Amino acid sequence: MSLPQQLRDESDFDQLPHNIPVSATIADIEEKKGFIDYFRFVIEVKTKGGSKYLIYRRYREFFSLHQLLEAKYSPEDPEKPGPNACILPSLPGKVFIGNKQEIAESRIPELNTYMKRLLGLPTWFLLDEALRMFFYQTDQDSQQLPQTLRRLRPPTRKVKTVKxxxxxxxxxxxxxxxxxxxxxxxxxxxxxxxxxxxxxxxxxxxxxxxxxxxxxxxxxxxxxxxPLPEGESEGDGGDHTYSCLRCLMLTPTGVDTRDVCVQEDLTIQPTYKDLLSRMRNVFEKDNIALNYRDPEGDLIRILDDEDIQLMIKESRGQQGKVKRPVNQFPWELHVTLASDLSVYNTEA
Structure with missing residues (x-):
């Protein structure tokens, strides 16, 4: 790099806001148990102003960010990039088969390299809104309590090993x-x-x-x-608090009722995809459909996230009419075989 170019880049960097992220390192992975179980990356972010904080991101959030950046900045001709184009680093690809923890662990060095190269792109790139929001510490991030942060320990620190x-x-x-x-x-x-x-x-x-x-x-x-230590009993508000979801599998031979415990707040709105995946595991059937009962008692098939939102809205309107345990979701899932249309009210 020529000296004038270097001086210009340094000057541009000095003009950046102090809250701009300039480096990020994965400190650990943590398992999140909910409607589906997954691992998320605990990332330490450093800003231009010298502050540090932790954020929590899933691989699919990395993937969504990369798609947005590719659509905005990837040049049509890599040999002749335009003024608002740059060559993005490669993101490790999706893995569909394997142990989730092992997959997450194996991605750490690749994702660290990806973030290092991403935040090392030209100064103007660091001002991208999608990039800044990805590395921004949300209220939800700030309320999380990290478990170990083992990769932030100094290399010389001795860790006691217990059999x-x-x-x-x-x-x-x-x-x-x-x-x-x-x-x-x-x-x-x-x-x-x-x-x-x-x-x-x-x-x-x-x-x-x-x-x-x-x-x-x-x-x-x-x-x-x-016994458990004090403070880890029921209702302590910690991470071990579980909510119960009532699920009913409707078949020609009868109804199979299951109460599924998930580590999610009762106010959450899960995605259709996550609920479908969880119900396939619970009832050990792939070709199923999700449903809920409307206020008239008719079965309504769920097809997307908007239907999930409608189900939750209607169930909240019925609260007080149905007596439930305090830790049970106000909505229920009625699972049917996807090919069974006889369960729906088709009268005009």
């Missing part, structure tokens, strides 16, 4: 004395088995892990050996 068995047996745990597990929402365990308690789901149910599987179980069916 797995010692760590497990220092954890809250219980012993099963009543065999249970017929419900899909419960952990299948036999009498005498040991399980490790991680959260209080409701007044009657706990969450725990046994045999490398995590689920919920009735507190009355186990003997508590070591």
């Amino acid at each position: 797995p068995n010692m760590d497990l047996f220092s954890s809250p745990r219980a012993e099963v004395y009543v065999e249970f597990g017929e419900s899909k929402t419960e952990t299948e365990l036999e009498e005498g088995e040991l399980l490790f308690v991680s959260a209080c789901v409701s007044a009657d149910y706990l969450q725990g892990t046994a045999n490398n599987q995590t689920g919920i179980f009735p507190e009355s069916f186990v003997k508590i050996i070591k």
